[in-house]
Amino acid sequence: MGSSHKKDTQTFDSFYQSMYGQRWPTLREALLKPSNPIPFSEGLTQSYYLDEASILAARSLPISDGDIVLDMCAAPGGKTLVLATSLQTKGLLISNDRSSQRRGRLRKVVDHYLPEEIRSRVTITSHDATKWGLYEQERYDAVLLDAPCSSERHVLQDPKALAQWSPSRTKHLAIQQFAMLAAALEAVKLGGYILYSTCSISSKENEEIIQKLEKKRDGRYEEIAIDGPFAQKLSHGSIILPDTEGGRGPLYYCLMRKIG
Numbered sequence: 001m002g003s004s005h006k007k008d009t010q011t012f013d014s015f016y017q018s019m020y021g022q023r024w025p026t027l028r029e030a031l032l033k034p035s036n037p038i039p040f041s042e043g044l045t046q047s048y049y050l051d052e053a054s055i056l057a058a059r060s061l062p063i064s065d066g067d068i069v070l071d072m073c074a075a076p077g078g079k080t081l082v083l084a085t086s087l088q089t090k091g092l093l094i095s096n097d098r099s100s101q102r103r104g105r106l107r108k109v110v111d112h113y114l115p116e117e118i119r120s121r122v123t124i125t126s127h128d129a130t131k132w133g134l135y136e137q138e139r140y141d142a143v144l145l146d147a148p149c150s151s152e153r154h155v156l157q158d159p160k161a162l163a164q165w166s167p168s169r170t171k172h173l174a175i176q177q178f179a180m181l182a183a184a185l186e187a188v189k190l191g192g193y194i195l196y197s198t199c200s201i202s203s204k205e206n207e208e209i210i211q212k213l214e215k216k217r218d219g220r221y222e223e224i225a226i227d228g229p230f231a232q233k234l235s236h237g238s239i240i241l242p243d244t245e246g247g248r249g250p251l252y253y254c255l256m257r258k259i260g
Contacts, residue, residue, distance in 0.1 A: 008162045012155070015167050019203055023243070027201070030243035031153045031250070040078070043085030044113045050078035053230065053240040053251035058082035058144065060226050060255055061195040066090040067141035070187060072129040072180060075102035077109030079146055084110070084118050094140075096125045130179035133186030142193045143184045147177040149200035153242075153250060170202045177209050185217060188258050194221070197253040201241065203234075206252040210236035213256075224255040 017024045039047035040055055058079040063069055063086040074080045074095035084093050095110065097103045103126055110122050127135075129145070150170050155161045177198070184194045198205050210223070214236070223236060230245040231238035237254025 027243045036247045053249040057253040070140045070143045071095045075106040077106045132183040149198035194256045207236040220260045221256045
């Protein structure tokens with residue numbers, strides 16, 4: 001192991017050790033193991049493989065037939081497939097991703113896996129999710145914000161990603177994540193639902209984002225408790241972690257309903 005890689009690893013470990021304490025070595029070992037995606041096939045033309053935690057989280061967003069739904073950061077598309085099949089016979093899904101490269105992958109996924117009747121009700125857009133409230137307000141019945149995050153499982157398994165990681169990265173991402181969540185609150189209708197999720201293990205990108213929303217948007221939403229399988233409840237929302245849940249996750253999610 002080179003000295004620079006060793007330094008990167010030590011910095012990374014120190015940061016997450018401070019959050020997880022004695023649990024960190026076990027969690028770290030679980031994150032280093034390959035993920036175990038399962039087939040999701042309900043309503044699709046063929047099975048799409050993704051983490052079971054992602055399916056469970058996306059399914060926890062209440063969607064009724066006929067709803068207008070927004071997936072704010074939709075690529076690569078697994079959760080969009082789960083949302084699209086929840087629409088059944090009516091309703092619209094807006095699947096958004098700002099990156100043209102990721103949007104191309106998203107388009108291939110929805111074209112390949114969705115039957116035409118559902119695909120015809122999915123629109124792919126390219127907006128900046130942090131500014132959504134500037135051009136659409138109170139339009140959507142349900143919003144999924146699967147926010148860009150630190151993706152620590154990927155970072156640990158990729159030396160290049162580890163070399164680019166720093167403690168400040170989670171801080172910068174948290175600023176972006178909060179801006180997106182605030183925009184989602186503007187985009188959803190009164191009485192509508194928002195599901196905030198990440199694949200991060202950092203509390204700064206998970207429950208602390210909801211804590212900040214509670215402070216800055218007090219009285220505008222209520223948190224909805226979810227008793228989902230495999231999930232550990234936190235101060236806000238829940239997290240599925242691979243060290244205790246058979247390799248599932250990591251996946252953090254929190255469900256909210258707009259009330260004001």
